[in-house]
Amino acid sequence: MGNFPLLSILDNDFYKFTMQHAVVRLFPRAKAKYKFINRGEHPFPDGFDQLLKKAVDQMAGLSLLKTEKEYLEKTCPYLAPTYLDFLQGYRYDPSEVEISQTGSNLSVEISGLWYRTIMWEVPIMSLICELYYQATAQERINDKQVISVAQEKINKYKALDIKLAEFGTRRRHSYQVHDLTTKTLVEFGKDVFTGTSNLHLAMKYQTKPIGTHAHEWFMFHGAKFGFKMANLLGLENWSNVYRGDLGIALSDTYTSKVFFSQFDKKFSKLFDGVRHDSGDPLQFADMTIRHYEENGIDPKTKTIIFSDGLNYEKVERIANYCRGKIKISFGIGTSLTNDVGLKPMNIVIKMTDALPEEGDWTPVIKLSDEKNKHTGDPETIELAKQLLDIND
Incomplete structure (x- = not known):
């Protein structure tokens, strides 16, 4: 042990x-x-x-x-x-x-x-x-079965003609399963598998490291600059550091509706696309496409990365809905790195x-696109909902 x-x-x-x-x-x-x-x-x-x-x-x-x-x-x-x-x-x-x-x-x-x-x-x-x-x-199932499961999955995704990355470090069964799965995805995922969020395995298997920022980036900006400015200054600071690299923006720290109200033409052009991580993926796709069109940007030049609890059925539904409307990619986590016959x-x-740097400890929160699934201090959540005019 x-x-x-x-x-x-x-x-x-x-x-x-x-x-x-x-x-x-x-x-x-x-x-x-x-x-x-x-x-x-x-x-x-x-x-x-x-x-x-x-x-x-x-x-x-x-x-x-x-x-x-x-x-x-x-x-x-x-x-x-x-x-x-x-x-x-x-x-x-x-x-x-x-x-x-x-x-x-x-x-x-x-x-x-x-x-x-x-x-x-x-x-x-x-x-x-x-x-x-x-x-x-x-x-768990044995190593040979782990490889077989990963191979079967990548072949099914290949038939869907989509792009996917592996995002499963946090809730993997084990390093061994993660390693075998990534190796199999690289080996059999030509033209489909785009990379892994795990930097060590990206280096080991010479595939692309995938990722930009997480909710905590915008949560901190909410504590430092206030909820109304969190998205705007979070994006501004990110683009000041990376100057156009790492251009996928996470949209749902304070609900995507609030995010898109601050994702103006400058950011819409500068960032390559957005990441979906909560709420209905098809509604999000509609909202994103509409946002780009309203800003005079062809949605087919931009990308949505879907990363919310994905499995094959969900990916298939999203892919069929979005095809021809906007570029899409998928970040699949636990269903790739922890499908070993256990819960x-x-x-x-x-x-x-x-x-x-200045001030006091401040509670940070996340206002998900999932109704009533906000996380953090309840009083701070209510305050943020009032300030951002969020009703759910």
Whole structure:
């Protein structure tokens, strides 16, 4: 028990590095807090907190290898050399993570400078999943079957004539399953498979690292600049750092309706497209196409990346609806990296509070496109809904 092969500091989602780069540049003194949320109410066995602590403590030994730095220099020219030098010196600090357990309930809280703590979410979630399946002695299908499942899926997606990336690091069954799946997708996914969100596996299998930013980017901007300015200044700051690179904008931190009201012609032209992560995907497609048309932009020159709980049936429905109207791509997570005959875990780690350089700790929130699925402090949610004129 407790074999968790976190082999590389790059075994993390790509958008954590792109956001960390931007935070180091723009908000080096900001602080953040994150909290584990057990959405699936999974019961953790006795002593699980100690298993996780041991794994987290061992992460302090990870560092950026010379070959990994050279890979980033070549593959990601928009990451500043000063950042890559910083990353070479970066070490996980386990004192930023508080882990405890009461009965079968697990508590994980992360706190510290944002540019440091931003890196914890994804690896801790993948460790929780891997260690949970080990600690509860749940047996998965064998490696040969894992490869067969991945091959069957990529062949079905190939027949749909779509583009897809693998986004499944956070809730993967294990590193081994993730590794085998990605290898199979690269091998059999020619013309369909566009890359992976996992930077380590992108390097290992010479495929494209995929990702831009996550909800926490805009959640922090809400805490620092206010909810009305969060999308606008989040996009402005992103484009100031990346100058047109990494051009997919996440739309649903404060509902997509509010996002599109601030996604003006400048941003609509500058960004390559948007990412859908909650709410009805077909309604979102209509809203996006209409937005581009109203701004005099041909939607067929722009892309929507769909990434909300996708499986084959959902992808097929979206692809058939959007075909010929706008470019589309799909980021598929858990259904690729945790389809091993066991129940996938339903867990998240969310930023809960931010402390910009000035001021006090401020609760951060997310106002999803899913009716009544907003997350964060209830009073702050109500305040934001009033300010942004959101009724649900």
